[in-house]
Amino acid sequence: MKKSMKKAAALTLSAVMSTGLLAGCGGDSGSGTGSAAGNTGSTGSSGGAIDTSEHVDLKMYLLGDRTPDFDEVYAEINKILEEKLNCSVSVEFLGWGEHDTKYSLLFSGGEDFDLIFTASSWGHYEPTVAMGGFYPLTEEFIQTYAPDIWDVVPEVAWSQAKIDGTAYMVPNYQNEFGQDVIAVRGDLMEKYGVSQITNWDELIDFYKKCGADGQYASQGGPWYQYFQAQGYTITGGAPKGGELILYNTQDPSNLDFTYILDWEGFADYCHQMKELADAGCWSQDVLSSGDERQTGLLTGRTAGMIWNLGSCRNYAEQANKEHPEWNVALMDPVANQPKKVNSYINNGMAINVNSQNPERAMMVLNEFYTNPTINDLTRFGIVGKHWEPVGDDQFKVITTEGYGVDSNCNWGWMNAEIKRTEYKEDRTALDDTYDAMLASWESNIKEEHIYDGFNFDSTNVTVQMAAVDAVIPTYCDPLINGLVPDVDKALEDFRNAMETAGIRDIIAELEKQAAEYVESKK
Amino acid sequence: MTGKVKQKSGVKGFFKKVYKYRAFLLMLLPGVLYTLIFAYYPMTGIVLAFKKYTYAGGIWGSKWNGFENFKFFFQSGQAGLVTRNTVLYNIAFIVINTVTQIAVAILLTEIHNKHFRKVSQSIMFLPYFISWVIVGVMAFNIFSSDYGFMNRLITAFGGEPIAFYTTPKAWPFILMFFNLWKGVGYGSVMYLAAIMGIDTSIYEAAQIDGANVFQRIFKVTIPMIMPTTITLFLLSVGGIFKGNFDMFYNLVGNNGLLYNYTDVIDTLAFRALVTNQNFGASAAIGLFQSVLCFITVLVVNKLVGLYDRDYSLF
Numbered sequence: 009m010k011k012s013m014k015k016a017a018a019l020t021l022s023a024v025m026s027t028g029l030l031a032g033c034g035g036d037s038g039s040g041t042g043s044a045a046g047n048t049g050s051t052g053s054s055g056g057a058i059d060t061s062e063h064v065d066l067k068m069y070l071l072g073d074r075t076p077d078f079d080e081v082y083a084e085i086n087k088i089l090e091e092k093l094n095c096s097v098s099v100e101f102l103g104w105g106e107h108d109t110k111y112s113l114l115f116s117g118g119e120d121f122d123l124i125f126t127a128s129s130w131g132h133y134e135p136t137v138a139m140g141g142f143y144p145l146t147e148e149f150i151q152t153y154a155p156d157i158w159d160v161v162p163e164v165a166w167s168q169a170k171i172d173g174t175a176y177m178v179p180n181y182q183n184e185f186g187q188d189v190i191a192v193r194g195d196l197m198e199k200y201g202v203s204q205i206t207n208w209d210e211l212i213d214f215y216k217k218c219g220a221d222g223q224y225a226s227q228g229g230p231w232y233q234y235f236q237a238q239g240y241t242i243t244g245g246a247p248k249g250g251e252l253i254l255y256n257t258q259d260p261s262n263l264d265f266t267y268i269l270d271w272e273g274f275a276d277y278c279h280q281m282k283e284l285a286d287a288g289c290w291s292q293d294v295l296s297s298g299d300e301r302q303t304g305l306l307t308g309r310t311a312g313m314i315w316n317l318g319s320c321r322n323y324a325e326q327a328n329k330e331h332p333e334w335n336v337a338l339m340d341p342v343a344n345q346p347k348k349v350n351s352y353i354n355n356g357m358a359i360n361v362n363s364q365n366p367e368r369a370m371m372v373l374n375e376f377y378t379n380p381t382i383n384d385l386t387r388f389g390i391v392g393k394h395w396e397p398v399g400d401d402q403f404k405v406i407t408t409e410g411y412g413v414d415s416n417c418n419w420g421w422m423n424a425e426i427k428r429t430e431y432k433e434d435r436t437a438l439d440d441t442y443d444a445m446l447a448s449w450e451s452n453i454k455e456e457h458i459y460d461g462f463n464f465d466s467t468n469v470t471v472q473m474a475a476v477d478a479v480i481p482t483y484c485d486p487l488i489n490g491l492v493p494d495v496d497k498a499l500e501d502f503r504n505a506m507e508t509a510g511i512r513d514i515i516a517e518l519e520k521q522a523a524e525y526v527e528s529k530k
Numbered sequence: 531m532t533g534k535v536k537q538k539s540g541v542k543g544f545f546k547k548v549y550k551y552r553a554f555l556l557m558l559l560p561g562v563l564y565t566l567i568f569a570y571y572p573m574t575g576i577v578l579a580f581k582k583y584t585y586a587g588g589i590w591g592s593k594w595n596g597f598e599n600f601k602f603f604f605q606s607g608q609a610g611l612v613t614r615n616t617v618l619y620n621i622a623f624i625v626i627n628t629v630t631q632i633a634v635a636i637l638l639t640e641i642h643n644k645h646f647r648k649v650s651q652s653i654m655f656l657p658y659f660i661s662w663v664i665v666g667v668m669a670f671n672i673f674s675s676d677y678g679f680m681n682r683l684i685t686a687f688g689g690e691p692i693a694f695y696t697t698p699k700a701w702p703f704i705l706m707f708f709n710l711w712k713g714v715g716y717g718s719v720m721y722l723a724a725i726m727g728i729d730t731s732i733y734e735a736a737q738i739d740g741a742n743v744f745q746r747i748f749k750v751t752i753p754m755i756m757p758t759t760i761t762l763f764l765l766s767v768g769g770i771f772k773g774n775f776d777m778f779y780n781l782v783g784n785n786g787l788l789y790n791y792t793d794v795i796d797t798l799a800f801r802a803l804v805t806n807q808n809f810g811a812s813a814a815i816g817l818f819q820s821v822l823c824f825i826t827v828l829v830v831n832k833l834v835g836l837y838d839r840d841y842s843l844f
């Protein structure tokens with residue numbers, strides 16, 4: 009009797025305690041669904057004729073962080089939208105650190121939203137399409153609700169966006185280079201007697217000199233630079249954001265795919281990285297560090313930062329402003345290769361399949377994309393406060409504080425036809441390098457490879473894809489950053505794990521789809 | 531016999547009883563509702579494990595696909611590793627936490643200075659309220675090889691710095707430490723309550739018989755709190771196949787180098803979810819864990835029952 013009393017007491021006590029502990033979370037999730045349900049007030053307009061008599065509030069998700077003046081800028085945009093389309097747009101952000109984990113939850117959680125930024129590989133386009141998350145954009149739909157976009161966006165961009173015959177995003181339209189550069193400390197280059205970084209050997213030489221000096225060079229191994237220097241690039245939709253299976257983009261006649269574990273180049277790279285990591289070229293903590301990509305450069309913890317040309321210039325400028333003695337410069341570590349223009353689906357906008365107002369959402373996109381006033385607002389902010397126009401096709405920055413140029417995830421509706429270029433009064437050496445680099449790239453664009461517009465559709469091999477992608481972090485990231493104790497053994501383990509997870513099925517399916525794609529383009 | 535009486539009295543009797551025990555039933559209501567809403571209603575989500583989930587179809591509209599979702603777990607080649615890690619970690623946590631919590635509870639009752647006891651109990655309880663996210667950041671600042679507290683300490687005493695984030699073997703200990711640190715104050719409360727419930731006359735009798743403090747603890751206190759201990763043990767065994775996702779994810783994060791020692795079922799499922807948005811596979815793994823846990827509870831409960839029927843849960 010006594011025992012059972014005690015047992016009952018223990019049970020009750022622990023039940024009460026765990027209830028108390030769960031009540032906190034329970035309350036949260038409860039109110040969350042409540043507010044989501046409360047938002048579903050708007051109803052769809054009747055299809056066919058464009059009827060905007062009913063006012064709707066659209067919700068849009070963008071990537072990144074909300075800048076201080078963001079709401080002020082979008083209030084201006086909403087004034088125009090209210091007048092033209094009888095609707096308004098409210099924007100939520102998915103931060104850089106969280107979009108990988110939260111993007112899919114927006115769809116599965118039944119979040120009520122209409123528009124969302126997307127991008128091939130890095131912006132979750134292919135997996136979300138595979139899960140049926142985006143509203144299909146048929147030609148008729150685009151022509152009806154976004155006729156101006158239809159006029160501007162070239163055929164090739166739509167065909168890149170198509171997965172199994174249907175486009176699910178409005179791709180951006182601009183020539184953006186898919187080539188990262190390095191923003192590097194000029195004072196350290198001088199100190200180490202390095203005059204330029206234009207190829208792999210010079211890059212590695214600089215890294216080693218940094219390591220020998222007790223200065224971190226970067227926040228990890230320059231894997232992209234290695235394969236890009238050899239002409240390779242990632243395959244859209246393949247595992248690990250396309251990095252696991254490469255193709256030679258510089259040689260249009262080469263239709264082979266290169267699975268990195270069958271490629272001696274990857275082993276060679278891993279051995280080199282092991283050497284660099286052991287030499288202290290980057291921190292042993294890179295895999296666990298929560299640092300942003302630019303943190304190392306801006307704080308002086310690393311000598312360089314590898315990113316796209318635009319980001320490199322922005323952060324180099326910021327670093328130079330805060331530490332003029334650093335003299336941060338831009339270098340192209342893959343200077344010998346003709347440049348690849350990013351596919352147009354490297355940025356884009358999609359409509360949520362569960363949107364109540366896909367038509368209105370498309371009309372809003374049409375405005376963002378082709379209305380110069382709105383497009384300029386999203387790119388630069390408010391005239392007179394953040395920037396002012398110079399002629400019809402240039403802009404002058406008044407201040408980058410509060411909003412910044414092209415830093416508010418406005419990339420989904422970049423439109424080369426109305427894109428203003430920058431007019432600068434007091435130019436720095438950085439601006440000259442930037443312009444010179446861009447000019448030389450533009451005169452050296454590589455030949456189109458048929459796979460540049462190809463996207464792998466993983467629907468038939470979801471199990472293998474899930475297994476491969478879940479296993480990759482265990483083996484691949486340590487190898488890429490040279491942090492494994494024994495490279496050959498790690499490679500062997502990695503190879504075996506991939507075989508078990510079904511990489512061969514994925515490669516077979518990829519090759520089948522690629523062959524069909526090539527056939528369809530003939 | 532009672533069943534017969536109930537049947538005879540019928541519906542009317544039932545309402546009579548409801549009325550008679552209305553106060554008790556009202557007190558029970560929040561708990562029942564809570565369990566229904568947060569434990570039973572979400573269970574309908576189990577169907578996801580057998581469906582090819584799409585966003586457009588949602589939970590109910592998506593197509594069935596049999597046992598396809600379960601393939602992922604075994605195909606990944608990590609099933610053995612993560613199951614082993616999960617179970618071993620949980621056994622370690624259960625053993626270490628139970629022993630420490632009982633020890634702490636006993637020590638606290640032996641402290642006679644009331645203020646000191648209250649203060650030390652509060653301090654031990656405090657980590658329970660710190661979120662694992664914060665603990666993850668704290669851990670990084672302690673163990674980082676560049677500016678970590680631990681390595682500063684080691685070098686100050688002339689030792690060689692240890693790169694914790696590239697040394698997988700250190701992590702079982704780090705994880706056990708944080709788990710204990712966070713749970714000890716909270717867990718000891720229940721043992722404390724059990725000890726408080728022991729009849730003081732037993733201690734007096736023991737003292738008269740000449741028992742010293744150790745004999746008092748080992749011959750009186752511990753046997754007396756055995757029922758509580760076993761009940762709590764059974765409850766924690768119920769979760770032996772479930773990894774504490776918050777802890778593993780926040781302390782280890784995306785550091786694949788440590789996965790051989792730190793990857794648990796839940797973190798593997800999580801990766802399938804976020805990189806491939808594979809909801810079906812995650813649901814299947816969840817179901818797999820639940821079934822294993824259910825079987826474990828039944829078996830262990832049976833075993834405990836064989837030892838002493840009074841100790842078993844049901």
